[in-house]
Amino acid sequence: MSLDEFGDNIWIMAGERVKMLSIPFSTRMTIARLANDSLWLHSPIAITPERVAQINRLGTVEHIVAPNLLHHLFVGNWSQEYPKAKLWAAPGLETRRKDLDFAGILQDHAEADWASDIENLFFRAARYYRKLYFFINLLRHLS
Numbered sequence: 001m002s003l004d005e006f007g008d009n010i011w012i013m014a015g016e017r018v019k020m021l022s023i024p025f026s027t028r029m030t031i032a033r034l035a036n037d038s039l040w041l042h043s044p045i046a047i048t049p050e051r052v053a054q055i056n057r058l059g060t061v062e063h064i065v066a067p068n069l070l071h072h073l074f075v076g077n078w079s080q081e082y083p084k085a086k087l088w089a090a091p092g093l094e095t096r097r098k099d100l101d102f103a104g105i106l107q108d109h110a111e112a113d114w115a116s117d118i119e120n121l122f123f124r125a126a127r128y129y130r131k132l133y134f135f136i137n138l139l140r141h142l143s
Contacts (some may be wrong), residue, residue: 006082010031010032010033011031011032012029012030012031013028013029013051013054014028014045015027015046016045027043028043028047029041029043029045030042031058032117034063034113034114034117037059037066039055039059039061039063040063040064041085042067043065043066044066046073047078047081052081059083062084063085064082064088064107065115066087066093067106068093072093075099076100079100086104087100087101087102088102089102091107
């Protein structure tokens with residue numbers, strides 16, 4: 001699977017399908033380069049040496065984000081590959097994934113580490129469907 005440029009300093013990487021309750025779902029990871037030139041990985045897909053090599057060519061991974069209670073399957077693998085990166089969780093994931101050491105639990109405000117680049121909103125639609133949405137500041141790249 002390839003790394004596709006989505007915008008200035010934003011890439012999408014498609015992954016393999018995963019099954020949940022016997023239903024196949026596509027997977028996709030977003031990579032953003034922050035103002036400090038570090039990389040922010042959102043919803044990591046299955047890790048492969050080729051994917052790691054492609055991301056390493058972009059820069060240094062400093063943040064790995066699991067945006068909800070479903071998109072965490074491969075977070076641990078990426079955290080092992082990039083042990084210095086901060087691992088961020090959607091609320092509730094810290095109790096589901098006690099095997100992971102999270103730097104923080106994301107809420108309705110952007111983390112200071114990326115606040116100038118990315119904002120987020122925690123969507124609480126239903127008890128079992130809660131998700132963080134991220135808004136990447138594309139305007140900073142126009143100046």
